[in-house]
Amino acid sequence: MISAHRRLASPRATGSPTRRPVAALLDRSSVDDLVEQLDAARDVLAGAFARTTQPLSGISPEAAAAGVAAVDLDRPLDGVGDVLDEVRRVYLDHAVWFHHPRYQAHLNCPVALPAVLGDVIAVAVNSSLDTWDQSGPATHMERHLLAWTAGRLGLPASADGIFTTGGTQSNLHALLLARGEALAAGADPARLRIVTSSDAHFSSRKAAMVLGLGEDAVVETAVDAAGRMDVEDLDAVLARLRTEGLVPMAVVATAGTTDRGCIDPLSSVARACRRHEVWLHVDAAYGGGLVTSRRRRHLLTGVERADSVTVDFHKTFFQPVACSAVLVADRATLRHVTHHAAYLNPSSDVAEDIPNQVDKSLQTTRRFDALKLWTTLRTLGPDRVGELLDTVIDLAAEVRGDLVGDPDFRVVTEGDLSTVLFRFVESDVDDERLDAVNEQARRRLYATGLGAVARTRLGGRTWLKLTLLNPATTLADVQQVLDLVRGHARAALAHPDEEVA
Numbered sequence: 001m002i003s004a005h006r007r008l009a010s011p012r013a014t015g016s017p018t019r020r021p022v023a024a025l026l027d028r029s030s031v032d033d034l035v036e037q038l039d040a041a042r043d044v045l046a047g048a049f050a051r052t053t054q055p056l057s058g059i060s061p062e063a064a065a066a067g068v069a070a071v072d073l074d075r076p077l078d079g080v081g082d083v084l085d086e087v088r089r090v091y092l093d094h095a096v097w098f099h100h101p102r103y104q105a106h107l108n109c110p111v112a113l114p115a116v117l118g119d120v121i122a123v124a125v126n127s128s129l130d131t132w133d134q135s136g137p138a139t140h141m142e143r144h145l146l147a148w149t150a151g152r153l154g155l156p157a158s159a160d161g162i163f164t165t166g167g168t169q170s171n172l173h174a175l176l177l178a179r180g181e182a183l184a185a186g187a188d189p190a191r192l193r194i195v196t197s198s199d200a201h202f203s204s205r206k207a208a209m210v211l212g213l214g215e216d217a218v219v220e221t222a223v224d225a226a227g228r229m230d231v232e233d234l235d236a237v238l239a240r241l242r243t244e245g246l247v248p249m250a251v252v253a254t255a256g257t258t259d260r261g262c263i264d265p266l267s268s269v270a271r272a273c274r275r276h277e278v279w280l281h282v283d284a285a286y287g288g289g290l291v292t293s294r295r296r297r298h299l300l301t302g303v304e305r306a307d308s309v310t311v312d313f314h315k316t317f318f319q320p321v322a323c324s325a326v327l328v329a330d331r332a333t334l335r336h337v338t339h340h341a342a343y344l345n346p347s348s349d350v351a352e353d354i355p356n357q358v359d360k361s362l363q364t365t366r367r368f369d370a371l372k373l374w375t376t377l378r379t380l381g382p383d384r385v386g387e388l389l390d391t392v393i394d395l396a397a398e399v400r401g402d403l404v405g406d407p408d409f410r411v412v413t414e415g416d417l418s419t420v421l422f423r424f425v426e427s428d429v430d431d432e433r434l435d436a437v438n439e440q441a442r443r444r445l446y447a448t449g450l451g452a453v454a455r456t457r458l459g460g461r462t463w464l465k466l467t468l469l470n471p472a473t474t475l476a477d478v479q480q481v482l483d484l485v486r487g488h489a490r491a492a493l494a495h496p497d498e499e500v501a
């Protein structure tokens with residue numbers, strides 16, 4: 001391990017027969033260098049994983065910034081070994097490790113092992129998925145995966161879609177298509193509205209901003225006690241908008257809300273959308289992985305009636321960032337993002353049936369992000385992916401049950417997926433003070449690096465959140481984090497002035 005390292009650190013001292021300088025580009029002549037460098041990177045990675053005993057180092061933003069600022073980008077280092085050393089020192093030693101069982105904060109997953117393999121190959125070959133003449137079979141592999149996903153969702157044979165960089169882009173893409181349909185039907189752009197629940201992800205609001213509708217074009221429905229869209233209210237909102245001369249261009253239902261992990265009643269929402277003739281987009285960025293679950297696939301019932309669906313493979317399919325897709329029930333709607341450029345994808349290509357994915361994408365040059373999903377499914381198979389997801393959903397349910405009996409915490413008892421919302425409480429302390437104490441507990445824990453939890457607001461109060469996406473995390477790991485939170489909360493109550501970063 002160390003020898004490979006040294007060899008790369010000073011290539012001239014190695015006695016290498018060719019004594020060639022480090023190659024600038026990857027090609028046939030430098031492929032041996034690539035292999036050698038992958039070996040060295042492997043050692044650095046293996047070392048980092050071996051040394052990782054907690055999810056983060058607890059480094060402060062100031063210290064991290066100083067470490068990075070000290071690097072003079074105008075003065076390259078002497079060899080790949082030194083570069084890897086610097087990467088280790090500046091980045092890996094202080095990275096946030098999603099594979100660590102006590103990382104329980106956000107919607108980040110440990111990555112599927114076969115996905116790394118796929119991504120390394122994708123990066124080295126560097127196919128670009130915009131046109132067939134830059135990608136060859138990669139385009140067909142992407143299409144095969146999109147068709148597979150559409151099939152699992154139960155979308156009709158007319159379905160299609162495209163890979164994107166994430167749920168935010170997938171939602172934007174879907175809403176752009178919905179707007180295109182509304183405008184094609186003669187709607188006044190100033191009167192367009194997007195309807196979603198008050199628990200929905202903020203990316204619909206961002207999409208409204210990007211689409212020139214303004215954030216105010218998003219109208220919220222109420223949710224029930226568990227945080228699922230209230231369909232009666234949806235019905236009322238849609239009727240009211242029409243009465244006011246406004247045009248609901250899309251309803252965004254959420255299959256797995258980011259905080260409470262609840263799935264909107266998709267079948268009833270779909271019925272309301274049909275009745276009011278509104279485009280239904282299902283944001284399944286979080287819950288999309290359920291299509292692989294034998295035990296919980298039924299939670300997505302109704303999604304097959306959507307006009308468009310967002311699925312984030314980089315959440316519940318355990319894929320490295322970025323890996324997401326937007327699917328549409330009617331592939332003809334993708335025309336709203338089509339532009340034919342003479343140099344790239346001329347309309348004559350359509351007549352010749354040349355498959356140019358750029359015709360359906362907001363991006364032009366685009367990574368082969370589908371390959372890592374491909375290698376994952378071909379190695380593990382969908383059932384194993386579903387079992388991994390079921391494991392973390394089971395754990396979340398177990399944790400919620402456990403917290404109900406704990407006098408130090410209040411807990412949100414309902415949830416379809418793998419989040420747990422909880423809050424440290426103390427009987428004689430008011431809610432406002434407890435808000436601050438919970439936030440302090442989160443920060444203090446983060447500063448120790450021993451665990452990571454998130455925070456959010458619900459019902460006007462601050463709650464802490466576990467997002468469990470690591471199948472290796474056990475109930476004992478969660479209890480350890482909760483005990484740490486408890487300790488920090490008590491300390492924050494006793495010594496409120498001891499601020500930490």
Ligand SMILES: *Cc1c(COP(=O)(O)O)cnc(C)c1O
Nearest residue numbers: 166167168201203258283285286
């Ligand atoms: C995570 C999430 C998004 C945003 O997805 P990114 O991949 O982070 O862009 C959108 N909607 C929901 C419900 C999410 O949980």
